[in-house]
Amino acid sequence: MGKFQVMDHPLIQHKLTIIRDKNCGTKVFREVVDEIAMLMAYEVSRDLPLESVEIETPMGKTTQQTIAGKKVAIIPILRAGIGMVDGILQLIPAAKVGHIGMYRDHDSLEPVEYFVKLPSDIDTRQLLVVDPMLATGGSAILAVDALKRRGGTNIKFVCLVAAPEGVKALQEAHPDVDIIAASLDEKLDENGYIFPGLGDAGDRLFGTK
Ligand SMILES: O=P(O)(O)OC[C@H]1O[C@H](OP(=O)(O)OP(=O)(O)O)[C@H](O)[C@@H]1O
Numbered sequence: 684m685g686k687f688q689v690m691d692h693p694l695i696q697h698k699l700t701i702i703r704d705k706n707c708g709t710k711v712f713r714e715v716v717d718e719i720a721m722l723m724a725y726e727v728s729r730d731l732p733l734e735s736v737e738i739e740t741p742m743g744k745t746t747q748q749t750i751a752g753k754k755v756a757i758i759p760i761l762r763a764g765i766g767m768v769d770g771i772l773q774l775i776p777a778a779k780v781g782h783i784g785m786y787r788d789h790d791s792l793e794p795v796e797y798f799v800k801l802p803s804d805i806d807t808r809q810l811l812v813v814d815p816m817l818a819t820g821g822s823a824i825l826a827v828d829a830l831k832r833r834g835g836t837n838i839k840f841v842c843l844v845a846a847p848e849g850v851k852a853l854q855e856a857h858p859d860v861d862i863i864a865a866s867l868d869e870k871l872d873e874n875g876y877i878f879p880g881l882g883d884a885g886d887r888l889f890g891t892k
């Protein structure tokens with residue numbers, strides 16, 4: 684079973700409270716989502732492999748550590764996942780970015796895939812699928828399916844708010860995928876929205892409602 688980790692760092696919890704507030708406007712919402720994603724990237728990149736390199740400091744030759752060959756690709760699930768990309772790129776600037784477009788049908792709650800554009804070498808990269816919301820888990824599961832079908836093997840899912848239902852569904856469908864969240868919330872409501880959650884992340888990020 685993949686690991687499920689909640690990053691309960693005080694800075695992350697504080698920032699999450701700011702964006703949960705319904706009075707938080709688009710500008711601040713977007714900025715703070717980016718900041719949380721950057722803080723999460725610190726933990727998400729913890730197990731990137733290191734290798735030894737010879738360098739010379741002003742004091743002489745030495746062997747030091749550098750991030751090894753394995754490279755990262757960030758895969759936002761459109762639209763809301765886009766809000767997390769720049770924050771992660773601040774810490775991992777050489778990462779490539781692939782996009783998976785998906786929307787959740789409002790009645791059935793089933794995800795519908797409408798766009799996939801990925802780096803050509805996803806089979807050799809650490810893939811970070813990012814989406815602020817893990818609700819029923821349908822979108823995350825379909826996104827991981829899409830990556831595996833194209834050769835992706837090393838996959839983590841990074842979200843801000845997770846519902847217990849979504850964590851369970853993603854773990855059952857893809858037990859090899861670790862999940863990292865900023866919060867495990869209470870439940871899904873009768874419309875499939877996370878409670879207390881932060882509402883519709885895509886609409887709040889892009890000001891579409
Ligand atoms: O776990 P699930 O039940 O699949 O729900 C989560 C998905 O729903 C939201 O996207 P939405 O369909 O609203 O698309 P948008 O980002 O374009 O607004 C969210 O950003 C996730 O992708």
Ligand SMILES: O=c1cc[nH]c(=O)[nH]1
Binds near residue numbers: 818880883
């Ligand atoms: O609470 C939710 C659930 C799905 N998608 C969202 O944007 N918010």
Ligand SMILES: [Mg+2]
Binds near residue numbers: 883885886
């Ligand atoms: Mg939405």
